[in-house]
Amino acid sequence: MKRFLFIIVMLIEVFLLSSCSRRKLALGIPVRDGFESPTMSDLWETDKILPSDIMLQGTIVRNGHGALQITLHTYDKFEAGRNGNKDSERAELTEADWLISQQGKSYAFTFSMFLPADFPIVKTRLVIAQWKQECPWCHVCDDNSPVLAVRYVAGILYITQNISIHQTKLWQSNAEFRNRWLNFKFITCFDTSSKGRIIGYLNDTLIVDVNGPTTYKEDNITGYPAPSRFYFKMGLYRDTMLEPMTIFIDDYSKVLLDDNCQCDTNVSIGK
Numbered sequence: 485m486k487r488f489l490f491i492i493v494m495l496i497e498v499f500l501l502s503s504c505s506r507r508k509l510a511l512g513i514p515v516r517d518g519f520e521s522p523t524m525s526d527l528w529e530t531d532k533i534l535p536s537d538i539m540l541q542g543t544i545v546r547n548g549h550g551a552l553q554i555t556l557h558t559y560d561k562f563e564a565g566r567n568g569n570k571d572s573e574r575a576e577l578t579e580a581d582w583l584i585s586q587q588g589k590s591y592a593f594t595f596s597m598f599l600p601a602d603f604p605i606v607k608t609r610l611v612i613a614q615w616k617q618e619c620p621w622c623h624v625c626d627d628n629s630p631v632l633a634v635r636y637v638a639g640i641l642y643i644t645q646n647i648s649i650h651q652t653k654l655w656q657s658n659a660e661f662r663n664r665w666l667n668f669k670f671i672t673c674f675d676t677s678s679k680g681r682i683i684g685y686l687n688d689t690l691i692v693d694v695n696g697p698t699t700y701k702e703d704n705i706t707g708y709p710a711p712s713r714f715y716f717k718m719g720l721y722r723d724t725m726l727e728p729m730t731i732f733i734d735d736y737s738k739v740l741l742d743d744n745c746q747c748d749t750n751v752s753i754g755k
Contacts, residue, residue, distance in 0.1 A: 508582055514739040515583065519552040527736075529578040533719060534560050537575040544732045546596045546665050551734035552577075556720040558728070566627050570609070576719035583738060584618070587699065587711035590673045590681070590741040595718060598732035601663035605639040608725045612636055613718040615672065617700055623707035631674065631699055631714065632682060636661070643684055643692050647700050655684070655691045665734075673745035674699050674714045681745060 509515065517525050519540055524530065530538070537560055539553040556575040565571045585591050597612060614630035629646035636642070643655040670692075671683040680698030684691050702710035716738075720729050 509738070509740045511740050511742070514737045516735075516737040518548050518550065518735055519733070520548050520550040527580055527583065529580055532561055532574050532576040532578055532717065534575065544598055544600075546598070546667075546734040548734075551598075551732050553730060553732050554719045555728055555730040556722070558724060558726050562724070569627065570723040572722065573724050574719065574721040576717045576721055577733075579716045579738070583716075585615070585672065585674060585714040585716070587713070588673070588675050588679065588745055589743050590671065590745055592739050592741055593670045593672070593716065593737070594668065595736040596665050596667045596734045597718075598665050598734075599636070599662045600730055600732075603662050603731075604727050604729060606725065606727070607638045608723050610636050610720065610722040610729070612720065612731060613668070613716070614721070615674070615714050615716050617674070617708055618713040618715060619707060620709065624705075625700065625707035628700065632670070632672065634668065641666075645682070645694070645698070647697060654682070654694060667735075671741070672698070672714075674712070675745055676702060676710075679745040 515527060517527050522540060524538065524540070533554070537555050537557070539555070540550055541553045542550050544553070545551040554575050556573065559573055561574045563572045563574070595613065611630070611633050613634040615632040616630045617625070617628070619625035619628065629651065631645065631647055633644045633646075634642070635644055640656055640658045641661050642653055645652045645654050667687050669685040671681070673679065673681040676697050676699050678696055680694075680696055682692055682694040682698055684693075699712055699714075700706050700708050702708040702712055718733060718736075720731055722729070
């Protein structure tokens with residue numbers, strides 16, 4: 485009986501691996517989601533968001549006829565704090581496994597976000613987009629901060645980097661960012677060496693240009709494997725609070741630029 489179960493498990497794993505290998509991000513060919521369809525596309529995994537928190541709507545849009553509305557309520561996808569951190573809640577889309585970024589390769593991302601005029605101005609930690617270094621289940625790195633993140637806290641928009649125990653603010657601004665579309669473009673090469681690169685634009689203005697290591701170290705101490713993978717999430721992730729938050733998202737795209745961290749700052753993939 486045990487041998488039979490073992491064979492079944494192996495066959496399932498082979499099927500899943502072969503299914504995943506049928507689709508991959510092709511060099512130079514963008515994937516896009518303008519959220520025009522009445523249902524969510526297969527570019528996204530929705531395990532970190534409740535179905536009731538998602539709405540594909542046509543009132544607030546950047547392009548076309550549709551955009552995504554995400555509303556986070558208190559205790560949605562609740563996660564108890566670990567290692568002295570506060571409790572958290574989230575309503576986030578995660579890119580599908582076949583889209584996950586590989587170490588040492590360059591990618592370009594674009595996405596647009598709209599914070600309503602009445603979006604809460606609070607000191608609560610809030611992340612609206614993030615790139616996480618994938619950590620094996622139950623390893624010490626499981627609770628680490630994202631290697632790159634877009635945060636909005638107390639009316640200040642931040643771009644942050646975490647590749648050690650310390651957080652680095654790569655850019656920040658206290659301008660009024662509500663009631664307007666924020667058009668982000670990031671070119672990323674996640675690498676442990678000097679080849680690493682992060683380039684960021686907001687509304688076509690360069691706001692971040694970083695060279696050097698862009699990942700946590702990969703060893704037995706950190707728990708990260710070598711080479712690592714990096715997955716993208718966007719939406720609302722925050723410490724718990726009572727007041728709901730709503731964000732609108734449109735015009736997502738991602739493209740693999742090259743296999744060796746030769747970031748092209750002139751790439752154009754957005755609408």
